[in-house]
Amino acid sequence: MRFGRAAVVGSVVLMLTLIVAPTAAADELETLLETAHVAEYSGRQLVLTEWNDFAALETFNVQQSGGVALVTGAGGEVYVGRGRVLSRFEGTAVNKFSQPMIDDRYEAVDLVDATYLGRAAKQLDVYEGDVLRVSIIFDVETGAALTTEVFSDDGDRFRTAYMMSFSPRISLPLPLVGKLQGEFDVLLPEAPDRYFPATAGGYVRADSYVAEDETAHAFYSDGLFSFSVFRVDGNATTGELNDLQFERDGTQYRVLVSATDLTVVWNADGNTFVLIGDLPPDHLEAALDDLPRGSGFLTRFWRGLFG
Numbered sequence: 001m002r003f004g005r006a007a008v009v010g011s012v013v014l015m016l017t018l019i020v021a022p023t024a025a026a027d028e029l030e031t032l033l034e035t036a037h038v039a040e041y042s043g044r045q046l047v048l049t050e051w052n053d054f055a056a057l058e059t060f061n062v063q064q065s066g067g068v069a070l071v072t073g074a075g076g077e078v079y080v081g082r083g084r085v086l087s088r089f090e091g092t093a094v095n096k097f098s099q100p101m102i103d104d105r106y107e108a109v110d111l112v113d114a115t116y117l118g119r120a121a122k123q124l125d126v127y128e129g130d131v132l133r134v135s136i137i138f139d140v141e142t143g144a145a146l147t148t149e150v151f152s153d154d155g156d157r158f159r160t161a162y163m164m165s166f167s168p169r170i171s172l173p174l175p176l177v178g179k180l181q182g183e184f185d186v187l188l189p190e191a192p193d194r195y196f197p198a199t200a201g202g203y204v205r206a207d208s209y210v211a212e213d214e215t216a217h218a219f220y221s222d223g224l225f226s227f228s229v230f231r232v233d234g235n236a237t238t239g240e241l242n243d244l245q246f247e248r249d250g251t252q253y254r255v256l257v258s259a260t261d262l263t264v265v266w267n268a269d270g271n272t273f274v275l276i277g278d279l280p281p282d283h284l285e286a287a288l289d290d291l292p293r294g295s296g297f298l299t300r301f302w303r304g305l306f307g
Contacts, residue, residue, distance in 0.1 A: 029108045032124060032136075035143030040065045043166040047259040049159045051281055052244055058259035063170040064144070102223030103202065106133065116146045117166050126224065131155070133280070134224065142168045150225075153282040195231050201286030203227065203279075220277075220287070227277025227284075229291060235272055248285070251293040268292040 042063040049056050061072040071078050107127050114123040120140040126133050132155070137147040147162040196218035198205050203220035210216050216231040244255040256263040262284060264275040273292060277284070 028111070029102065029124065029126065032138055032143070036138065036145045038067050039139075039142040039144040040170060041139070041142050041144045041166060041168055042170045044164045045161060046164050047159070047161045049257055049259055049262075050156075051158060051257055051262070054244060054257040056257050056259045059164070065170050105129070105202070105222075106224055117163065119146070119166065121146060128153075139166070139168070144168075150278075150280055152280050158280045159278070195292075196229060197290055200229075200290040201283055201288070203283075203287055222283075225277070225279040225283060227275055227279050227287065230274040230276075231292075232272045232274070234270070235267055248288060249293060251288075253288065264288070266293070 042061075045060045045062050047058055047060070058073055063070045069080050071080060105128050109125050109127065111122040111124050114121040114137050116137050116139075121137045122140060123135065123137045125135045131153050132151050134151070135147075135149045136145055138144065139146050144163075144166070145161075146166060148160070149157060150159040152158045194208070195216045196205055196208060200220055203222045203226070206219050206221050208216070208218045214233070218229050220227050220229070244257065246253055246255070251266055251268065253264050253266045255265075261276055261278050262281075264284070266273055266288075269292065271292075275284075275287070275291070279287065
């Protein structure tokens with residue numbers, strides 16, 4: 001299963017799509033996720049996210065080997081690995097990052113036999129209390145995740161990712177890992193509680209970073225889902241973030257729904273905050289309640305600027 005860690009390159013936000021295995025949790029789930037991370041395979045993947053009458057769909061060509069993936073979509077090629085990303089623009093890395101534990105609110109049930117694309121597979125369902133949160137089908141031969149379904153607390157399907165075609169090998173002549181060698185812009189660790197709370201909506205702040213332009217970034221995870229929050233000085237424009245608008249406790253939020261994640265922008269105390277993550281909507285609302293919010297004056301300013 002994929003987890004997102006975002007990074008700042010100058011003033012550009014990039015999503016580092018990492019496949020990270022937790023360091024402690026249900027042993028079976030931990031083993032399956034780690035195996036999926038190092039699996040070698042290629043194929044075409046479809047990802048669909050649906051929320052509040054908005055839907056975003058995208059297809060990707062994926063090749064993975066040695067813990068590095070080459071993902072090709074509408075935006076071009078991106079190489080991703082643990083702590084590093086390389087796009088056609090530039091490369092970004094973090095010099096350290098944590099692998100968070102899976103929160104004990106999740107429970108994985110026993111694997112059951114399955115078949116997908118004519119291949120022998122195993123299906124694993126993960127529950128949060130009585131709520132089915134995630135259902136994953138793993139390929140038996142390679143260990144790769146063939147399908148992943150994420151659900152909201154009301155039972156609605158929030159995100160679906162599935163391989164449309166699959167091969168247990170890659171077609172590239174050179175090892176993918178070699179693509180992530182060389183010079184990268186590095187995000188430096190930041191004092192952990194300078195801008196961001198230790199927890200937000202049950203998610204633990206695993207790491208904090210600061211870019212050369214002083215943009216602060218914190219990465220949160222509960223071991224199964226994750227999000228990054230960026231703090232930018234001043235009031236930034238929202239551009240294309242017009243999919244969804246909502247208000248919570250006097251703070252106005254704008255959302256962009258993409259196939260792989262949600263982007264949320266809001267203003268608080270003269271700063272702009274940007275959240276990018278793969279977390280389901282009910283988790284998002286809980287996290288926003290614990291992150292910085294705007295005062296009444298700043299909320300009115302936001303409405304006047306963007307409303």
